[in-house]
Amino acid sequence: xxxxxxxxxxxxxxxxxxxxxxxxxxxxxxxxxxxxxxxxxxxxxxxxxxxxxxxxxxxxxxxxxxxxxxxxxxxxxxxxxxxxxxxxxxxxxxxxxxxxxxxxxxxxxxxxxxxxxxxxxxxxxxxxxxxxxxxxxxxxxxxxxxxxxxxxxxxxxxxxxxxxxxxxxxxxxxxxxxxxxxxxxxxxxxxxxxxxxxxxxxxxxxxxxxxxxxxxxxxxxxxxxxxxxxxxxxxxxxxxxxxxxxxxxxxxxxxxxxxxxxxxxxxxxxxxxxxxxxxxxxxxxxxxxxxxxxxxxxxxxxxxxxxxxxxxxxxxxxxxxxxxxxxxxxxxxxxxxxxxxxxxxxxxxxxxxxxxxxxxxxxxxxxxxxxxxxxxxxxxxxxxxxxxxxxxxxxxxxxxxxxxxxxxxxxxxxxxxxxxxxxxxxxxxxxxxxxxxxxxxxxxxxxxxxxxxxxxxxxxxxxxxxxxxxxxxxxxxxxxxxxxxxxxxxxxxxxxxxxxxxxxxxxxxxxxxxxxxxxxxxxxxxxxxxxxxxxxxxxxxxxxxxxxxxxxxxxxxxxxxxxxxxxxxxxxxxxxxxxxxxxxxxxxxxxxxxxxxxxxxxxxxxxxxxxxxxxxxxxxxxxxxxxxxxxxxxxxxxxxxxxxxxxxxxxxxxxxxxxxxxxxxxxxxxxxxxxxxxxxxxxxxxxxxxxxxxxxxxxxxxxxxxxxxxxxxxxxxxxxxxxxxxxxxxxxxxxxxxxxxxxxxxxxxxxxxxxxxxxxxxxxxxxxxxxxxxxx
Amino acid sequence: xxxxxxxxxxxxxxxxxxxxxxxxxxxxxxxxxxxxxxxxxxxxxxxxxxxxxxxxxxxxxxxxxxxxxxxxxxxxxxxxxxxxxxxxxxxxxxxxxxxxxxxxxxxxxxxxxxxxxxxxxxxxxxxxxxxxxxxxxxxxxxxxxxxxxxxxxx
Numbered sequence: 013x014x015x016x017x018x019x020x021x022x023x024x025x026x027x028x029x030x031x032x033x034x035x036x037x038x039x040x041x042x043x044x045x046x047x048x049x050x051x052x053x054x055x056x057x058x059x060x061x062x063x064x065x066x067x068x069x070x071x072x073x074x075x076x077x078x079x080x081x082x083x084x085x086x087x088x089x090x091x092x093x094x095x096x097x098x099x100x101x102x103x104x105x106x107x108x109x110x111x112x113x114x115x116x117x118x119x120x121x122x123x124x125x126x127x128x129x130x131x132x133x134x135x136x137x138x139x140x141x142x143x144x145x146x147x148x149x150x151x152x153x154x155x156x157x158x159x160x161x162x163x164x165x166x167x168x169x170x171x172x173x174x175x176x177x178x179x180x181x182x183x184x185x186x187x188x189x190x191x192x193x194x195x196x197x198x199x200x201x202x203x204x205x206x207x208x209x210x211x212x213x214x215x216x217x218x219x220x221x222x223x224x225x226x227x228x229x230x231x232x233x234x235x236x237x238x239x240x241x242x243x244x245x246x247x248x249x250x251x252x253x254x255x256x257x258x259x260x261x262x263x264x265x266x267x268x269x270x271x272x273x274x275x276x277x278x279x280x281x282x283x284x285x286x287x288x289x290x291x292x293x294x295x296x297x298x299x300x301x302x303x304x305x306x307x308x309x310x311x312x313x314x315x316x317x318x319x320x321x322x323x324x325x326x327x328x329x330x331x332x333x334x335x336x337x338x339x340x341x342x343x344x345x346x347x348x349x350x351x352x353x354x355x356x357x358x359x360x361x362x363x364x365x366x367x368x369x370x371x372x373x374x375x376x377x378x379x380x381x382x383x384x385x386x387x388x389x390x391x392x393x394x395x396x397x398x399x400x401x402x403x404x405x406x407x408x409x410x411x412x413x414x415x416x417x418x419x420x421x422x423x424x425x426x427x428x429x430x431x432x433x434x435x436x437x438x439x440x441x442x443x444x445x446x447x448x449x450x451x452x453x454x455x456x457x458x459x460x461x462x463x464x465x466x467x468x469x470x471x472x473x474x475x476x477x478x479x480x481x482x483x484x485x486x487x488x489x490x491x492x493x494x495x496x497x498x499x500x501x502x503x504x505x506x507x508x509x510x511x512x513x514x515x516x517x518x519x520x521x522x523x524x525x526x527x528x529x530x531x532x533x534x535x536x537x538x539x540x541x542x543x544x545x546x547x548x549x550x551x552x553x554x555x556x557x558x559x560x561x562x563x564x565x566x567x568x569x570x571x572x573x574x575x576x577x578x579x580x581x582x583x584x585x586x587x588x589x590x591x592x593x594x595x596x597x598x599x600x601x602x603x604x605x606x607x608x609x610x611x612x613x614x615x616x617x618x619x620x621x622x623x624x625x626x627x628x629x630x631x632x633x634x635x636x637x638x639x640x641x642x643x644x645x646x647x648x649x650x651x652x653x654x655x656x657x658x659x660x661x662x663x664x665x666x667x668x669x670x671x672x673x674x675x676x677x678x679x680x681x682x683x684x685x686x687x688x689x690x691x692x693x694x695x696x697x698x699x700x701x702x703x704x705x706x707x708x709x710x711x712x713x714x715x716x717x718x719x720x721x722x723x724x725x726x727x728x729x730x731x732x733x734x735x736x737x738x739x740x741x742x743x744x745x746x747x748x749x750x751x752x753x754x755x756x757x758x759x760x761x762x763x764x765x766x767x768x769x770x771x772x773x774x775x776x777x778x779x780x781x782x783x784x785x786x787x788x
Numbered sequence: 789x790x791x792x793x794x795x796x797x798x799x800x801x802x803x804x805x806x807x808x809x810x811x812x813x814x815x816x817x818x819x820x821x822x823x824x825x826x827x828x829x830x831x832x833x834x835x836x837x838x839x840x841x842x843x844x845x846x847x848x849x850x851x852x853x854x855x856x857x858x859x860x861x862x863x864x865x866x867x868x869x870x871x872x873x874x875x876x877x878x879x880x881x882x883x884x885x886x887x888x889x890x891x892x893x894x895x896x897x898x899x900x901x902x903x904x905x906x907x908x909x910x911x912x913x914x915x916x917x918x919x920x921x922x923x924x925x926x927x928x929x930x931x932x933x934x935x936x937x938x939x940x941x942x
Binding site for chain 1: 819820822824825826829830863864873876877878882885886887888889910911914915917919920921923924925927928
């Protein structure tokens with residue numbers, strides 16, 4: 013589709029009703045656990061009480077005698093195959109360092125043993141009856157202790173693969189540069205260096221992980237599961253359990269949010285094993301506390317950024333170094349780390365000299381995983397803090413300084429090619445970039461010139477404004493694949509079958525819109541079926557901001573092929589030249605007249621040269637066009653208590669054409685509010701022995717409706733020529749904004765830099781005290 | 789065994805010792821009531837108990853004996869959506885939908901006692917319903933639209 017045609021969109025760019033909306037708003041039985049569970053065994057896990065220990069023995073006989081217990085699982089009676097729980101493309105860039113059950117535990121909350129029983133009570137009783145003898149080992153509970161000489165080795169097993177340096181607890185190592193960084197700093201008039209640290213945080217999808225496993229009449233394993241990656245689940249479960257992929261079917265029904273936490277195989281292997289061993293359905297559902305401790309977290313990181321610029325404000329060099337805490341297992345360890353550099357450094361391509369180095373290290377703490385933003389979030393905190401410091405030192409307005417150095421349409425960055433998904437990337441020229449518009453609109457909406465530097469006081473409260481910019485990507489180029497199948501029905505409707513995974517984002521709806529647009533029908537005529545490995549074509553799943561761009565292009569291509577088939581059938585009916593045919597309003601329209609799609613399908617199904625009108629198409633993108641975002645925040649800081657309130661947050665995005673503007677806004681709004689929580693309140697806290705102290709939504713504070721007040725999101729006019737209907741991604745980028753934006757606004761208000769998240773009253777007060785600006 | 793009127797139907801319900809209202813309802817197929825935490829922190833299990841929005845996970849089943857309960861399944865009638873449900877769909881306030889039943893019920897309880905709530909009152913009314921997808925912007929808008937609709941303005 014060419015750019016001029018977009019003004020004529022009939023379905024794309026409109027706020028259609030979500031295709032699953034009615035079922036959701038009426039509380040239909042759409043989620044994993046909403047089916048009849050009366051025959052299901054209940055699976056419960058015994059989690060490690062110790063941060064690091066060898067399992068000497070597990071005495072199961074007493075547990076097995078508990079009435080109602082069907083199966084007790086330990087390392088002794090389950091497959092020992094090393095694999096990764098990370099739901100990534102094959103071969104996964106994460107180490108094979110996990111087993112279904114291991115002879116060692118590596119964090120408080122690690123798997124020890126599991127039971128399946130008729131009732132929850134029986135399962136709990138059986139867990140209590142398990143006798144485990146541990147040999148406790150010294151534990152690593154801080155990122156700085158992981159690489160110390162003589163540190164305990166967390167993955168000392170002989171059969172783990174893909175670990176960069178297991179003896180030093182280093183999961184992954186990245187070291188790339190472009191140009192000559194030392195020369196860049198040497199020619200700089202100004203060099204600033206800043207180090208920022210981020211905390212342990214959890215996704216908290218409102219539906220915790222849940223899997224229902226059962227066998228069909230032929231003994232195949234059916235996994236109904238809350239996942240973002242059904243096809244990866246099928247492959248990894250088959251691998252872990254030692255059964256062929258063909259013996260597993262994964263169905264993702266509606267799921268209650270994911271945010272990356274569900275890009276992981278956490279329950280399916282165990283529930284599946286129970287079903288295979290017992291022949292019974294098995295339900296494995298995490299409690300909220302288990303979700304906090306034993307699912308996945310955002311990798312905490314320490315990121316150091318050094319910037320060099322000449323007096324005129326042009327960046328000469330950027331040096332970024334990251335240390336990432338991947339916890340007890342290396343899931344996503346390499347790729348999150350690599351993204352910290354690859355999704356941030358190209359933004360400031362005026363710096364011809366750039367370097368990214370980093371290591372991801374094991375600790376005996378909860379496991380890092382995919383989390384919306386995926387490393388970029390951590391990187392932007394340090395980068396955008398350093399940019400703010402440099403702007404100030406140069407005497408430049410922070411907006412102007414960023415404008416001067418940010419990438420523009422028609423430009424590339426050598427980083428794109430040097431650093432990709434944990435390996436070399438793909439060269440790319442940015443084709444759409446409306447950052448200028450985003451900045452102008454955002455500055456206007458926040459009232460930048462009215463508030464900046466004014467430090468308006470009200471009692472002990474002081475106001476300030478801050479800003480930041482960022483980019484992300486749209487899928488993983490030359491790795492991700494999405495596929496779509498479309499087939500036609502005789503009433504002129506179409507089935508759209510997609511492996512893509514709607515985790516609440518609305519991707520079923522927007523993919524349906526893309527098909528409807530090409531086929532010239534209203535959205536109601538597109539019947540969307542997604543995420544069933546027996547029914548839908550392959551798709552890597554919902555991650556890396558890929559669905560709209562990658563799966564969307566697959567849908568567009570499939571629809572275009574179907575359109576050609578329709579024209580071939582219709583041409584003899586309409587006479588004239590096939591080139592003149594168009595699809596519009598449910599009809600094939602030609603110069604000589606029109607014929608309904610229903611008539612076309614009838615002819616193809618029942619009359620002449622019969623065949624099923626239908627096509628399957630795939631997309632493996634050759635590039636990953638970045639969406640862009642400008643963020644602005646006005647905050648008030650209480651100099652007496654250290655409390656920070658976000659009074660107004662503005663985010664203006666370039667996501668290409670928004671297929672469904674309201675859903676695109678919703679992606680940004682949700683990501684930003686999540687990011688505000690990450691900036692201000694959300695933090696997993698640990699005891700001195702590595703136990704999570706606050707595994708509840710009472711003690712771990714995610715924003716509620718009263719915490720997120722004035723939030724303005726806007727989408728600018730943009731068109732990505734390589735994307736379906738001009739679209740690129742929007743799913744992740746918003747979460748990167750709040751931390752640096754709020755930090756920079758706090759600085760504008762009270763002149764102190766916060767370099768450790770979250771910005772709790774204690775930390776703000778301590779910073780004020782150090783700077784001597786706190787209220788007495 | 790407890791006696792409940794659920795969505796207008798009065799009957800006896802099986803209840804085990806220690807069961808919460810959430811357990812009882814879900815076990816019998818009223819699965820629009822979601823479980824998100826089991827400790828009253830997320831609001832996914834919100835139901836109307838005697839017209840008030842409460843967390844079903846905090847109500848011991850025995851305590852609810854004799855009560856009148858409305859769940860999301862009882863909100864639309866004869867296939868027609870409640871104005872709050874209509875507004876949620878129109879405003880784009882539904883993303884994953886897991887918090888939606890509870891959020892809709894909290895909104896209905898609010899609008900029953902306050903036909904013209906302010907934005908702050910709306911936010912207060914849904915402050916016990918955590919949503920991780922939306923950022924609350926479109927839910928607040930949806931409830932404002934629903935209030936106008938119920939007042940006959942749209």
